[in-house]
Amino acid sequence: MSLDLKIYRLGVESPGYTAIDVTEHVRRVVSESGMLNGLVLVYSKDVGCAVIEIEYEPGLLADLEELLKRIGCLDTKLCDAVLGKEVQVLVVNGELFLGQFKRVVLVDVSRVAGEKELVVALEGEFKSS
Numbered sequence: 398m399s400l401d402l403k404i405y406r407l408g409v410e411s412p413g414y415t416a417i418d419v420t421e422h423v424r425r426v427v428s429e430s431g432m433l434n435g436l437v438l439v440y441s442k443d444v445g446c447a448v449i450e451i452e453y454e455p456g457l458l459a460d461l462e463e464l465l466k467r468i469g470c471l472d473t474k475l476c477d478a479v480l481g482k483e484v485q486v487l488v489v490n491g492e493l494f495l496g497q498f499k500r501v502v503l504v505d506v507s508r509v510a511g512e513k514e515l516v517v518a519l520e521g522e523f524k525s526s
Contacts, residue, residue, distance in 0.1 A: 399522075400435065400520060400521055400522065401520070401521070401522075401523050402518065402519070402520045403430050403432075403518075403519045403523070404516065404517070404518045404519075405426050405430070405516070405517045405518075405519075406514060406515070406516055406517075407419070407422050407426070407514070407515040407516075407517060408512045408513070408514055408515075409422070409503055409512065409513050409514075409515060410511070410512055410513075411446075411503070411505045411507075411510065411511065411512070411513045412510050413505060413507055413508045413509045413510045413511075414505060414506055414507070414508045415505050416453070416458050416461075416502050416503070416504050416505070417502065417503045417505065418453045418500050418501070418502055419439070419448075419501050419502065419503050419515065420453075420493070420495070420500045420501045420502075422515075423437060423439055423486070423493065423501050423517060424493055426517045426519070427488055427491065427492075427493060427519065428491065430519055430523060431523045431524035431525055432488050432491060432519050432521055432522070432523050432524075433488075433490065433491055433521070433522045433523060433524060434488055434489055434490065434491075434521050434522045435487075435488050435519060435520050435521010435522055436485055436486070436487060436488065436519075436520050436521060437485065437486045437487075437488055437493070437517060437518070437519050438483055438484075438485050438516075438517070438518040438520075439483060439484050439485075439486070439501055439515055439516075439517050440482055440483035440515065440516045440517075440518070441482055441483070441503060441513060441514070441515055441516075442482070442514060442516065443505075443507065443513045443514060444474065444477065444507065445474075445476060445477065445505060445506050445507030445508075445509070446477075446482075446503060446504065446505045446506075446507060446513050447476060447477060447480035447481055447482060447503075447504045447506075448481070448482065448483050448484045448501065448502070448503055448504070448515070449480055449481065449484055449501075449502050449504055450484045450486065450495065450499050450500070450501060450502070451499065451500065451502050452498045452499060452500065453500040453502055454498075461504075465479070465480075465506070470506075476504075476506045480504055484501060486501065488519075488521060503515065
């Protein structure tokens with residue numbers, strides 16, 4: 398079995414200062430790539446944008462926002478360091494291995510509206526391999 402690497406770029410519209418569930422975008426990339434098993438890394442290069450794995454539930458997102466305020470993480474560069482710029486998710490039998498409630502979420506604290514870029518890197522076994 399050989400491992401291959403495929404890299405995709407996704408544009409996600411953001412109003413600024415928000416959390417956006419990007420799980421279905423990532424699922425689509427995995428499906429269209431023909432990935433069977435491996436790792437997906439989802440990365441944001443934009444300042445003030447982080448990618449995390451979390452339950453996409455309003456109460457939990459409000460708790461996250463409150464935590465960021467308490468630790469003074471509303472400065473965009475500090476937030477990048479605290480939350481991280483990427484998340485890795487296993488792919489098993491062509492499906493994201495997230496568990497029942499987890500989602501891949503873009504957290505944008507930049508307060509700048511516009512398109513945010515995600516890089517999705519897939520490493521693993523593909524149908525065409």
